Amino acid sequence: MWDYSEKVKEHFYNPRNAGPLDGANGIGDVGSISCGDALRLMLKVDPDSERITDAHFQTFGCGSAIASSSALTEIIKGMTLDEALAVSNQDIADYLDGLPPEKMHCSVMGREALQAAVANYRGETWSDDHEEGALVCKCFAIDAVLIEDTIRANNLGTVEDVTNYTKAGGGCAACHEGIEEILGRVLAERGERFDPTAKATPAPAMGNLARIRKIEQTIEQMRPTLQRDGGDIDLIDVDGNRILVSLKGACSGCQMEAVTLGGVQQKLIEALGEFVKVVPVGAHAHAHGSACATEA
Amino acid sequence: MGPIYLDNNATTQCDPRVIDAMMPYFIEQFGNPSSMHSFGNKVGLAVKKARAQVQTLIGAEHDSEVIFTSCGTESDSTAILSALRAQPERKEIITSTVEHPAVLSLAEHLEKEGYTVHRIGVDGQGRIDLDAYRAKLSPNVAIASFMWANNETGTIFPVEQMAEMAHEAGVMFHTDAVQAVGKLPIDLRNTHIDMLSLSGHKLHAPKGIGVLYLKRATRFRPLLRGGHQERGRRAGTENVPAIVGLGVAAELALEHMAFENTTVKRMRDQLQDGILAQVPNAFATGDVDNRLPNTANIAFEYIEGEAILLLLNKEGIAASSGSACTSGSLEPSHVMRAMGIPYTAAHGTVRFSLSRHTRDCEIERVIQAVPPIVARLRKLSPYWAGDKPLAEPEKAFAPSYA
Numbered sequence: 001m002w003d004y005s006e007k008v009k010e011h012f013y014n015p016r017n018a019g020p021l022d023g024a025n026g027i028g029d030v031g032s033i034s035c036g037d038a039l040r041l042m043l044k045v046d047p048d049s050e051r052i053t054d055a056h057f058q059t060f061g062c063g064s065a066i067a068s069s070s071a072l073t074e075i076i077k078g079m080t081l082d083e084a085l086a087v088s089n090q091d092i093a094d095y096l097d098g099l100p101p102e103k104m105h106c107s108v109m110g111r112e113a114l115q116a117a118v119a120n121y122r123g124e125t126w127s128d129d130h131e132e133g134a135l136v137c138k139c140f141a142i143d144a145v146l147i148e149d150t151i152r153a154n155n156l157g158t159v160e161d162v163t164n165y166t167k168a169g170g171g172c173a174a175c176h177e178g179i180e181e182i183l184g185r186v187l188a189e190r191g192e193r194f195d196p197t198a199k200a201t202p203a204p205a206m207g208n209l210a211r212i213r214k215i216e217q218t219i220e221q222m223r224p225t226l227q228r229d230g231g232d233i234d235l236i237d238v239d240g241n242r243i244l245v246s247l248k249g250a251c252s253g254c255q256m257e258a259v260t261l262g263g264v265q266q267k268l269i270e271a272l273g274e275f276v277k278v279v280p281v282g283a284h285a286h287a288h289g290s291a292c293a294t295e296a
Numbered sequence: 297m298g299p300i301y302l303d304n305n306a307t308t309q310c311d312p313r314v315i316d317a318m319m320p321y322f323i324e325q326f327g328n329p330s331s332m333h334s335f336g337n338k339v340g341l342a343v344k345k346a347r348a349q350v351q352t353l354i355g356a357e358h359d360s361e362v363i364f365t366s367c368g369t370e371s372d373s374t375a376i377l378s379a380l381r382a383q384p385e386r387k388e389i390i391t392s393t394v395e396h397p398a399v400l401s402l403a404e405h406l407e408k409e410g411y412t413v414h415r416i417g418v419d420g421q422g423r424i425d426l427d428a429y430r431a432k433l434s435p436n437v438a439i440a441s442f443m444w445a446n447n448e449t450g451t452i453f454p455v456e457q458m459a460e461m462a463h464e465a466g467v468m469f470h471t472d473a474v475q476a477v478g479k480l481p482i483d484l485r486n487t488h489i490d491m492l493s494l495s496g497h498k499l500h501a502p503k504g505i506g507v508l509y510l511k512r513a514t515r516f517r518p519l520l521r522g523g524h525q526e527r528g529r530r531a532g533t534e535n536v537p538a539i540v541g542l543g544v545a546a547e548l549a550l551e552h553m554a555f556e557n558t559t560v561k562r563m564r565d566q567l568q569d570g571i572l573a574q575v576p577n578a579f580a581t582g583d584v585d586n587r588l589p590n591t592a593n594i595a596f597e598y599i600e601g602e603a604i605l606l607l608l609n610k611e612g613i614a615a616s617s618g619s620a621c622t623s624g625s626l627e628p629s630h631v632m633r634a635m636g637i638p639y640t641a642a643h644g645t646v647r648f649s650l651s652r653h654t655r656d657c658e659i660e661r662v663i664q665a666v667p668p669i670v671a672r673l674r675k676l677s678p679y680w681a682g683d684k685p686l687a688e689p690e691k692a693f694a695p696s697y698a
Binding site for chain 2 (some may be wrong): 009013014015018019020029030031037038040058059060061062063065066078100116126127128
């Protein structure tokens with residue numbers, strides 16, 4: 001049995017906004033090949049404000065697909081289309097207090113349905129650019145297609161490389177056999193053989209300064225969203241892969257803090273292309289953190 | 297109302313008589329059967345008795361044909377790898393598309409090591425293509441390995457006939473009989489089956505015990521080498537309590553063989569008929585006229601199996617599904633795909649597997665519980681409208697797949 005959170009179960013047993021929506025003016029139909037699941041998202045958008053006044057779903061899928069659909073409709077109701085488009089699959093998973101790694105694609109399907117429905121409302125055609133493969137790394141939910149593409153794009157040759165670029169294999173290491181197999185297959189395409197004794201190529205070169213700038217930029221991009229909810233975020237320090245931040249106002253100490261941090265972390269991981277952990281620091285640690293920053 | 301367990305093809309409850317028989321071998325007679333002292337002096341006899349009980353259940357000619365292993369998977373691996381090592385000049389394996397992963401994953405791995413694997417297909421009812429099988433038998437084949445009964449649908453393969461065909465072609469024959477042993481009468485001495493795998497926990501013995509039947513004089517190479525246990529064919533200290541438990545379970549299975557094929561079968565049929573009479577767009581999968589007496593696999597179209605299981609579980613009913621989502625794999629059950637069941641039905645398959653512990657009142661409760669659950673999920677399904685599927689559902693709802 002999957003280790004579903006109480007929130008996933010609750011949304012599965014009592015799905016919100018299920019069933020057809022009369023007068024929907026944005027409809028997104030998407031499926032996830034990896035699960036055979038499929039979802040129809042129906043939006044009612046007010047043309048003047050571009051605000052989503054109602055959202056319904058119909059889902060052919062497992063418990064977490066239904067729960068993710070239900071969560072998505074709750075999240076986006078009342079949002080403008082642009083706000084809704086900023087909702088990530090991680091936001092959906094966070095709303096549900098997390099999903100098992102094997103089930104993260106259910107939240108991805110939700111986000112894609114949203115993009116498709118908005119495109120449909122705007123009279124555009126939506127085409128999906130991402131392809132899912134078999135789940136290889138269960139610690140970080142990385143699938144075979146992502147690993148293959150990353151190996152090809154960066155000419156990777158070792159398991160360590162793959163871990164540096166994708167996180168896959170960086171946890172329990174049980175998937176290393178699978179990663180070696182993918183490496184063997186992709187290397188064979190370019191006429192090379194997988195060599196288990198080969199040294200990893202150095203990690204992608206991003207100097208300290210460039211890295212911190214990138215972190216700052218990413219946080220700047222998220223700031224308006226947080227401020228809209230009456231909160232704010234400050235970068236305190238960067239300590240290896242730990243990014244220390246302080247949350248202010250409505251964000252600080254509220255129940256949504258963990259959710260916000262998860263979202264910030266996900267955005268930073270995407271921006272930096274490496275695994276980082278976002279750690280909140282309070283007033284006391286704040287001062288200490290500042291001192292460290294000054295010393296550094 | 298207690299919970300209802302209809303997932304006996306996954307594993308079974310230990311019979312209390314099995315546990316009682318095992319207990320002394322944890323506490324009083326805990327010695328190593330190889331030791332000379334009194335803590336183990338009865339242990340050798342207990343293992344011998346258990347071996348005879350298993351021998352009787354499967355109709356082996358000699359008790360030395362019974363090798364205790366740790367599980368069905370170990371027995372399968374031992375059998376197939378032994379055939380390859382004992383006949384290094386033979387580089388081919390024949391099996392089916394619907395085997396258990398214990399065989400299929402091994403075959404896939406061997407393929408990467410350079411062996412040729414022939415996977416024989418099945419028809420829409422899960423019946424093996426015997427002509428295709430015959431065509432692949434040759435002196436290049438080290439082993440033909442086919443399951444006796446399918447774990448998902450219960451469909452029975454004619455393994456006795458297939459073993460005969462292999463024998464005529466000079467090919468070793470192994471059967472994964474994990475689901476069949478204890479449910480179907482088996483008389484190995486009158487067959488050409490060279491090797492057979494069985495697993496204790498499928499017949500009310502504990503987990504962690506299995507058997508490889510090895511017909512006398514079949515060429516053999518052990519998987520585990522070490523001590524002299526099991527006549528050097530499976531080294532490693534014997535799991536004595538579990539062996540004793542399996543012996544008792546084998547005896548009980550033989551006693552209940554008629555019950556399994558009459559009462560259990562009747563309850564299974566009532567369950568299937570009761571559900572299909574009420575639920576539209578549902579059908580039984582597999583070879584319904586030639587399957588295990590305890591298994592019914594029903595496909596509910598346009599909904600997904602995991603969701604059904606979660607709602608059944610809420611009602612205290614345990615079953616299993618061939619949906620991809622329950623396993624975290626990419627595809628719905630390879631067995632359903634091999635039979636050509638469409639995705640929209642394959643994802644919604646639910647397997648109910650009964651045992652001699654199943655009661656009539658439980659079957660009635662399940663028959664009542666299933667229709668509203670299916671209806672509730674169909675209300676959420678984009679393929680469904682009102683009380684029936686959309687006209688041409690696959691066209692009416694055709695999402696862009698990622």
